[in-house]
Amino acid sequence: MSNADFFVEPVRETPIINDVDVLVCGGGFAGVAAAVAAARNGASVMLVERYGFLGGLATGALVITTPPLNNGINREIAKRLTEWSSYAPDPARENATADDLIDGADGLLPYDPETTKFEFVRMLMEERVEILFHSYIADTLCTNGHIDGVVIENKAGRSGIRAKFIIDATGDADIAAQSGAPVRTVERPITMMFNMADVDSERALEHLGKWTGLKKFMREAIAKGEIDFDLGVDADFGAPGIFAADLIHKGQLNIWSGMLYSNQSLDPAQRTRAEIVTRDHSFRMANFLKENLPGFENARLEQMSTEVGIRATRNLDGPDVPSKQEISRGEFKDTIARPYLGKSLAVPYRSLLPKNIDNLLVAGRCISAHDDIMGRLRLIPVCSATGEAAGVAATMAVQQDITAQAVDIGQLQAQLTEQGVEL
Ligand SMILES: Cc1cc2nc3c(=O)[nH]c(=O)nc-3n(C[C@H](O)[C@H](O)[C@H](O)COP(=O)(O)OP(=O)(O)OC[C@H]3O[C@@H](n4cnc5c(N)ncnc54)[C@H](O)[C@@H]3O)c2cc1C
Structure with a gap:
């Protein structure tokens, strides 16, 4: 037996269990929004999640309060939760409709995590997204700046999923890091x-x-x-x-x-x-x-909570990292998310885009922006809004056979507007 402090693993063939247009890695608010948006735009979609439920930190870490969910897919999520009295109930406004609650609310609003987990599964099933729980994405196979697929590990062992396009919604930029895209590590309490x-x-x-x-x-x-x-x-x-x-x-x-x-x-x-x-x-x-x-x-x-609440670990370092002032002013030509209706804060497409991988977008709390604005960008409505935009952009790239970098921003913005996102 060798005394070296590493193992040399034998070369093996990893069975490929699926081949999809868009693979969404991680099932938090960002991943769910991305998967729904991609499927609604016509892509075949699989979502892989390491736990046995959806919602990520927002459900599993008992976060349970969010700024108003009132733009794009967030509005739909709020409506669905309101139907179960599970979003921002306000006893003083017993007769309020879902729209009253969604529009009239300010500050942090509560939601119920168990209803959220349930509704998220329903949303994905309605759109025929294939969900795979209890599967950890252990590796990303990337050649010449193009991801061929990922390797997952679960009780059945190791297997591969091939995808034309990948959305990294792991919250920790796992896929970006594994594929060699520049990321930076961050520390938050x-x-x-x-x-x-x-x-x-x-x-x-x-x-x-x-x-x-x-x-x-x-x-x-x-x-x-x-x-x-x-x-x-x-x-x-x-x-x-x-x-x-x-x-x-x-x-x-x-x-x-x-x-x-x-x-x-x-x-x-x-x-x-x-x-x-x-x-x-x-x-x-x-x-x-x-x-x-x-x-x-x-x-x-x-x-x-299911696991201790870790706000941040890694962020993507995109091609042009936007500053706090730029994000707060929200005057980007490539704006793809404006998560707080009536407020100027906006997220540009470049925040989701890796420098050197042509079929990957990052969504959620690990997008690319300066650290001093990430406290606001990690909030739930921003995660789902960036997920929604990533889902639409990924589908456009697949359908037009183009790279993430070549996605036409005007067309992306038009499609987001068409599906109810105010930009
Ligand atoms: C203590 C705490 C309090 C907070 N308070 C608020 C608040 O009041 N309001 C607010 O709006 N926000 C709050 N936040 C922030 C907010 O909850 C998160 O930033 C947001 O929910 C992140 O969503 P996400 O989808 O980007 O990532 P996540 O919720 O982290 O989702 C990532 C998903 O990917 C899965 N995953 C990760 N890696 C892998 C892998 N390798 N393979 C397979 N699956 C993987 C995870 O299991 C998870 O389900 C708080 C956060 C914390 C920690």
Whole structure:
């Protein structure tokens, strides 16, 4: 047996299990929007997701609040969720229609993650998108700047999927990195979100005044040493504290448990540590609230997120990285997404485009833009809006047999407008 610190794997033939026009990698808001848009424009589409549900961080990480979903495919998502009373219910406006809620809302609005997972599967099935869950994209096969397909791993072993065009909606720019497109690594604080149920909200509010009072309550307890809590306290993010309360479900709170900094989130060992540390703190915090805060006596820790919430790991470094000012002004000739109706912020096509791969687009929280604007671009409506644009552009490239770089921007914008996106 060799003592070398690596294995040499035998050469093997990997069976190809599918051959599609557009392969969408990752099933978060960006991936779902991309797959639906591509299928509606006539492409055969497969979506591969490592977990057994859709929605990504927005469902699995219990994010559950979003700026208004009111443009393009976001509007459809909001309507579908509203039909299940699962988007921005406002008891003061009981008779409000879906359109009233969608148009009248501002700030962060709650949605229900389980309904979102369910509706996303319905949307994909309605468009005949092939969904493959529990499959991890382990490698991308790329020759001379062209991706031939990806290699997935699952319980059946390794297999290949061939595609004419790939959309990287992994959130981590996995496909871009694997295919050799320039990417940069980024670090953001990471947070475990958890839900508590059966909280007596009236009683808790008598004590706290407002829900934001929980921040102060926790900070004082940490400062006095009443709770052993090593995670970061962040005034801007309001952590630890309540993120949403009583909005979708009475007596249910969505809580941030504090910030973990300097975490190298692409390093599996650091990621493992982050899961352990943040789950431990969430558990401690939930118990502390039960024992010390009136109204929490009968509350229970209902659910922690499927995985710790990692905001960012890698971003694409596209051909011309737009600045914060440019994105905020939103006057690009190649604007393909304007996620906040009535606001100037826009995303250009170049933010989705890799420098050196001719059949790949990136959508969602790992697109190309300067770091100082990524905080806004990672929000949910932007992820789905860039997904929708990527889906349309990919289909155009396939149908016209052209590269991602050759897509006609005017035609792309016209098609997006045609399907209800205000640019
Ligand atoms: C703690 C926290 C709080 C936040 N709060 C808010 C908020 O209040 N409002 C808001 O709008 N946004 C918020 N965000 C940001 C927002 O939730 C995300 O940026 C957004 O949901 C990302 O969507 P996405 O589709 O780009 O990526 P993701 O949701 O990350 O989806 C990527 C998908 O790809 C899959 N995947 C990844 N790699 C592979 C692979 N190799 N093979 C197969 N599948 C793969 C993943 O499982 C996942 O389903 C928050 C984020 C965090 C972490």
